[in-house]
Every structure is written in C-alpha cells, then in structure tokens.
Amino acid sequence: MPSATRAPVVAPAPPPARAAEIADGVHAFVQPPGGWCLNNAGVIVCEGQSVLVDTAATESRARALREAALRLNPAAPKAVVNSHFHGDHAFGNFLFPEALVIGHERTRSEMIAAGLHLTGLWPDVDWGAIELVPPAVTYHDALTLHVGSVRAEVVHVGPRAHTSNDSVVWLPEQRVLFTGDLVMAGVTPFCLMGSIAGSLAALERLRAFGATTVVPGHGPVSGPEVFDTVEGYLLLVRELAEQGRAAGLTPAETAREADLGPYAGLLDPERLVPNLHRAFAELAGTGAAEPLPMPVMERALREMIDYNGGLPRCLA
Secondary structure (H helix, E strand, C coil): CCCCCCCCCCCCCCCCCEEEEEECCEEEEECCCCCCCCCCEEEEEECCEEEEECCCCCHHHHHHHHHHHHHHCCCCCCEEECCCCCHHHHHHHHHCCCCEEEEEHHHHHHHHHHCCHHHHHCCCCCCCCCCCCCCCEEECCEEEEEECCEEEEEEECCCCCCCCCCEEEEECCCCEEEEEEEEECCECCCCCCCCHHHHHHHHHHHHHHCCCEEEEEECCCECCCHHHHHHHHHHHHHHHHHHHHHCCCCHHHHHHHCCCHHHCCCECHHHHHHHHHHHHHHHCCCCCCCCCCHHHHHHHHHHHHHHHCCCCCCCC
16 A cells, blocks of 8 residues: 655745834844744834834845835835844845945945845745845944934944844833844844854943843844843853863764753754854853854854754745
8 A cells, every 4th residue: 555645834924014114213123933934023113204124035035124114104215224134134224225224344345245146045935126225324333323313323343243243222211122133032142253252242232331121133023031142152162162172072072961951942952063163262262352264153153053954944
C-alpha cells in the first residue's frame, strides 16, 4: 500500500501591522510578531507635520506604513530617521520621496556598501520593486528635529552595539524612546555586526534617558523593564562564551550545549550562534569598537543556519 504524502508545511501569515498612539501625537507602527525583518517604525505628528522613525523591509509593508502615516496626518512625512543601515529598517525609504532621509554618517556609508544584499538571504520573500535611498543628511553625535512643537533628539549610541551606526530618537517631553535594534522585546538580540560589550554599555546610556515608554526595533512597545531582559540575555551569552572557551568548545558547539533558561522563549533563538562568535572574539581581545572580519561573520551565519536546521523563517 503506498505511503501517504505529507502535505508541505505552510507558515501562517503574521498578524497585520498596526499603528497605536503611545503619547500625544506619537505612534508606534508595530509589525508582529517581530522576528526577522518584521521591524517597528514610528510616526510623530504635530501641527500638521509628521516625521517617521524607520520604514520597512518590503515594498508592500512600506506601502502599509505610508497609508498608516497618511491616515494619521494627511501631509506626507517631511523626514525619515533611519535608526541604522539594515534593510528592514530602511528599504522602504523610497516610498517617501517627499521626506528628507536622516541617519548617522556611517548609516549612509554602510547602507551604500551593503546595497540590497539582504534580499539575497531570503530569495523567497516578495521584496517588491525596492530602491535603495540612503540618508541625504548625516550627523556625527546628535541632532535635533522639530516636528511642530515636538522636539525629537536623534543620538548616536556607539561606537558599536547592534551595529556601528545605531541611532535612537528621544522625545523628552513625552518620555518616549525609539531604540532601533539596540533593544528588542520578546526577540533575541543580534550582535554579529555589533558588540556584546558595546551593547551592554549602550543599555546604560538608554536607561539614562529616563524613558517611560520604549519602542524597540522589534516586538511590542514596552516600558524600561525591557532593558533588563536584553541585559540578562547578553550577560548569559558572555557567561556561556567563557564556559565554552574554557572547555575548548567552538561557538557552535557551545550553542548546542547551552541552556538559555528564561531566554529560551525569545523569538529567533538561532541568533545565539553568531552572538557567541562575537562573545568569543571579545574574550580573545577584540575591542568593543572593532568589527569581526568578514570571513568570521560569514562562518557564523552558516553555522547559525546549520544550528537552526535550515534558513531561519522570515515572514516579511
């Protein structure tokens, strides 16, 4: 008797993105569940003006963001602030031609260098007809935007944390902090292009703002307690790296033996492998501001895919 053919497993569609007002005129555009390429954005509206914090990965998702922004304010956004160069936060820039794109000086250079490389990692994603639009205005340490009477402070948090060019957007009167991927809520942090030590230092800077509302780069809007979760995970990664290195294990071997404890439920747990590569390098003397060599990063990504049993799922 012939055996039954197993039907292919189809990943369920993620819930729709939604814009929620988190302070007067301040909106978080959240794309659940927040895993690979499902980032958050922000829409700040005041006195007939609006500014975006980040865009989205695909043409269709960026169009949904544009529609949401225009519902909140009929005039198109006058500026887009990119929190860093990664495509999920910036590929949608091209759908806001009226806006001046702003970012850290290395956001521009690294975005140009990376191009549309991210699309090749997930060839089955419908990216759409995206075009690369890097920041036209760059800054070194900080700048201030005025959206009507709302003051938005754009601050570089570095030298290297999630990336080398992380920007946060702080609204001091509303006590709202848009963190980009320096913070993820319910999602595993990712430090391959950044630094474990630098990320821990960045968290101290983020705490110092005194935010009551935190919009992470991925995952639900949170309070400042989200900093503790991210910190706890990063400290565990450092501890695992110390133990693995002492036992003569590789980062991939360490990951396979690891117990993530309270952090086992975070989305995208396979990021442990590249995070351990970074932690091992720092234990071997790589400075917080130094990038990993490209061959090391490529090997870390290959080992992450092997650890995961295949390419991680991207629902963008």
